[in-house]
Amino acid sequence: MNKYRSHNCEELRKKDVGKNVLLSGWVNKKRDHGNLLFLDLRDNYGITQCIIDKENSNFKELEKIQLETVIKINGKVINRSKETINKEILTGEIEVSINSFDVLGTCKELPLPVFSDQEYSEEIRLKYRFLDLRRKKIHENIILRSKVISFIRSEMGKFGFLEFQTPILTSSSPEGARDFLVPSRLNPGKFYALPQAPQQFKQLIMVSGFDRYFQIAPCFRDEDARADRSPGEFYQLDLEMSFVEQDDVFNVVENLLINVFKKFSNKKLISDKFPRIPFKESMLKYGTDKPDLRNPLIINDITEIFLREDVTFEIFKKLVKSGSKVRCIKTKNTKDKPRSFFDGVDKWAKDQGASGLAYFTIEQDDKICAKGPVGKFFSEEALKEIMDKTQAEVGDSIFLACDKQNNLEKITSMAREKIGRDLNLIDENTFAFCWIIDYPMFELNDQTKKIQFSHNPFSMPQGEKDKINFEKPLEILAYQYDIVCNGIELSSGAIRNHIPELMYKLFAIAGYNKKDVEEKFSGMINALSFGAPPHGGIAPGIDRIVMLLANEKNIREVTMFPMNQNAQDLMMNAPSKINDEQLKELNLSLKLKK
16 A cells, blocks of 8 residues: 555545545645544645544644645545535545645645635735646646647547647747747857747748647747737747648638537537638628627728718718727617716726717617717718618617727727627637638738738638739738637647749748748748648647636636746746856856836
């Protein structure tokens, strides 16, 4: 028998009554009833209630013991009385009568209690992450993460994928986010970069003749933190396939995600076939390329209506003449909502930096009319046109915003989410997946006014290569795609450009000459010139998948040892200073900004 335990703390049942057992774990909770002490012992698997009466010589010592002390208990399994059965835990029908115990690990005064779900500051939680991870909810989240990754590995094998590991020390990439750089001791003055993603390597694996590759890949990006993005590092399911088109990638990923989400969540999938929404359509209907399809609200463009003479809303008419657009959101049957609801949305929009949201409600007396602050500016014919464009009916309300397109998309997207939640339109017990497709190959940088790649520079443009109009680069669409669930982007992917001549042309549009391409992407461009198969892939984020499955709003809750918002590890004191000897060995000197 193991000297620490005969069973774990989740294992004992009624069938074990009468057995002498050894249990080891943490003292989770104590309840002193005077003559009887109840002690909950916890390990990775669960909790077992243990009891000791005052006659036992160990009673006083156990009575004083600090919570979270690690102890070994020698005792006998007994039945609980009917009134003390706890159906919330698997061991709830039995308890262990303590004969003796040993302290295996003492515990100082706790900076945060483990048995409570009380909220604590980020600083305390991350500094004492090893204690935070003992708490039930986050402990279960990390176990869920492990199970999800194991299941994904198993499923990928069934789909015919092989798992390979790609280098962690590589070269810096001129595209994407900021690199983490590593100085080379053996090559003075030169630096490695930690991979933002295994992008080039996974393409090289396809060129090497392997057909289906995947790995649970660590990725490193020197980015600011967000609720759905860790600073520094994250993990993704990186995959690539040879001799495939876009549909082939979609079929694999849809089947995988359906299997994962059905196995690890009781929430309903709105559709087993993920809708495919062109980027342009998504930006119009939802104001974003990360739409939450649980929300039924749709954004409509009604700019042309403000060119009518019988629309006298002069503020919007002037803005439209200067190049602004007008978009609106229809809310179903909101005629009985109080004025405070509409004014609240308007005030909220102003708080976001917009000029507000105008609104009116469609009514019908002798004719169609509009009630609300701006309703009087629309004729019956104009209102009928708005109703036709938005599929609105009498009793529905219309919220309107006017601005330049980028600002308009931002505020209407946020308003759609705000109004949807205010009206309780979002079913939190569902998952709504979709593909965003047909991304533009290029975009115009607002600051520099220069053309740049909009997504992945290694993507294949749509259309036959001899018929692509390179004179109108902003009209070129790419075989690039994102997968989105409940408004969260899970990953980006693409069918890759495996034709060197085409790659040179596309990079030239973004300002790279042939020499630049050959210097920056020497490994890739060289490999593609030695017979490359058509190939494509994608990389869903593991952290975000688990975040959705665990019903968490912040990625920190599903990451074992996350950094804080300033990219600091408070537990290990990283980043830290290094000494002069280490700098000298790396041929470095520091000159810090004042």
